[in-house]
Amino acid sequence: MSLPAQIRNAWILMRPAQWPILTAQLAVGMVLAAGSAGPGGKGLLPLAGAWISWVVMLNGGTLAFNSYHDRDTGPVAYLAAPPPPPSWLGRAAFVWMLGGAVLGAALVSAWFGAVVLGCVILSWLYSHPRARWKSRPGLDLLINVLGYGAGTTAAGALAGLAAFPLLATPWQPLAWVSVGFGLLFGSLYPLTQIYQHAEDRGRGDRTLAAALGIPRSLDASLVLGAAAAAALLQGLFSRGASGSAAALIVPLVLWLAHLLWLRLGYSDRGMRGWEKAMYRALALWAAVDAGLVAAWLTGG
Numbered sequence: 001m002s003l004p005a006q007i008r009n010a011w012i013l014m015r016p017a018q019w020p021i022l023t024a025q026l027a028v029g030m031v032l033a034a035g036s037a038g039p040g041g042k043g044l045l046p047l048a049g050a051w052i053s054w055v056v057m058l059n060g061g062t063l064a065f066n067s068y069h070d071r072d073t074g075p076v077a078y079l080a081a082p083p084p085p086p087s088w089l090g091r092a093a094f095v096w097m098l099g100g101a102v103l104g105a106a107l108v109s110a111w112f113g114a115v116v117l118g119c120v121i122l123s124w125l126y127s128h129p130r131a132r133w134k135s136r137p138g139l140d141l142l143i144n145v146l147g148y149g150a151g152t153t154a155a156g157a158l159a160g161l162a163a164f165p166l167l168a169t170p171w172q173p174l175a176w177v178s179v180g181f182g183l184l185f186g187s188l189y190p191l192t193q194i195y196q197h198a199e200d201r202g203r204g205d206r207t208l209a210a211a212l213g214i215p216r217s218l219d220a221s222l223v224l225g226a227a228a229a230a231a232l233l234q235g236l237f238s239r240g241a242s243g244s245a246a247a248l249i250v251p252l253v254l255w256l257a258h259l260l261w262l263r264l265g266y267s268d269r270g271m272r273g274w275e276k277a278m279y280r281a282l283a284l285w286a287a288v289d290a291g292l293v294a295a296w297l298t299g300g
Helices: 003-013 016-034 046-068 091-105 108-128 138-163 169-196 197-203 208-212 213-236 246-263 271-299
Strands: none
Touching: 003 046, 003 246, 016 046, 016 138, 046 091, 046 108, 046 138, 046 169, 091 108, 091 169, 091 197, 108 138, 138 169, 138 246, 169 208, 169 213, 169 246, 169 271, 213 271, 246 271
C-alpha cells in the first residue's frame, strides 16, 4: 500500500464524521461555564485549542488507536466499511493523543492538559492488548463514562473557564452536569455494543452487552439514564435555574421512554434495527444538550 493510501486510511479511521458529536458536547461545557460572561483571560484561543486537542487529537487518535488493535471488518460507529490500518498507526495514534495533552496544557490550562492526559491513559487501557479493558465487562463501561461522557463536558467547562474567567458560574453545578453526562453516556453505551455483538464475539471481546445480554443491558441503560437525569437536574437546580427545568425534563423523559420502548420490544429487531436505535439515541442526546443549555441560560 502506498504512503498516500496509508495516510488516507489513517484519516478515515480517525472517523471525522463523529467529530461533530464531540464538538457539540465540548461546546456544551464551554457555554455552561461561560454563561453570559464576556471574553477575558486568554481570549478565545483556549476554545480553539480545546477543540483541536480534545476532538481532533484525543478523540481522533483514540478511534484510530482502537481501530488499529481491533482490525474491524464490519460496521463501527460512523464507519460502515473500515479500511485496513497502516502498520504504523498504533504508535502514531498514541503519540498524536499525547500531543493533544501537551497542546491543551499550553493553550488552555494545566488542568485541561491533565484531563486530556488522563483520557490518553484510559484510551490505552481500553484498547491495547496488554490491558484490553474493552473486553472486561464493567471496566469498558467505566472508561467510557469517565472519558466520553464526563470528560468531554468537564474539558469544555475548563476551556470556558480559561476563556471567560470572570464568569459567575461556580464549579458545583458544572461538576453535577459533568457527572450527569458521564452517566448518560453509560446509559447510551450498551446501544453502541449490541449491534456490534458479532464482531466483538469474533475477536473474543466479552463486552458489557455480551456479558449481560440484551434485556439486562437495557435494564442497566434505564437505571443509568434515570441517574443521569437526576444529576443533570441537580446541576440545573444548583445553578438556580429551576424555573426553566421543563426545557430539560422533556428530552430526559423522551430519552427514558426510548429506552423503555427498546426494552419492551428487544426481541423484535435485528442488528440493523439496533444500529438505528443507537442513532436515534444520539439524536435524543442532542435534544438533552439543547434543553440543558436553554434552561441554564434562561433560568439562571
